[in-house]
Amino acid sequence: MSKAHxxxxxxxxxxxxxxxxxxxxxxxxxxxxxxxxDGAKLMICKQCNAKLKK
Ligand SMILES: [Zn+2]
Structure with a gap:
């Protein structure tokens, strides 16, 4: 599988x-x-993804 990001x-x-x-x-x-x-899919950047995962 290829790297997605x-x-x-x-x-x-x-x-x-x-x-x-x-x-x-x-x-x-x-x-x-x-x-x-809020039920909607968003595409976010790496930095924001890291913050949300905390
Ligand atoms: Zn961002």
Whole structure:
């Protein structure tokens, strides 16, 4: 299985996985981590994912 958050798998995503993170609001960063918030799926960045997992 390929690594989901780096390398080729990322390059296949739309815009190379880059988007505006809905939590930290930074633009053009890689939002690769899917979380559910209020029943909606969000794609968030690595840093916010780490914070949420704590
Ligand atoms: Zn973020």
């Amino acid at each position: 780096r390398g080729t798998g990322v390059r296949e995503l739309v815009n190379n996985g880059r988007a505006v993170c809905p939590i930290c609001k930074r633009a053009e960063i890689k939002c690769l981590y899917e979380v559910e918030q």
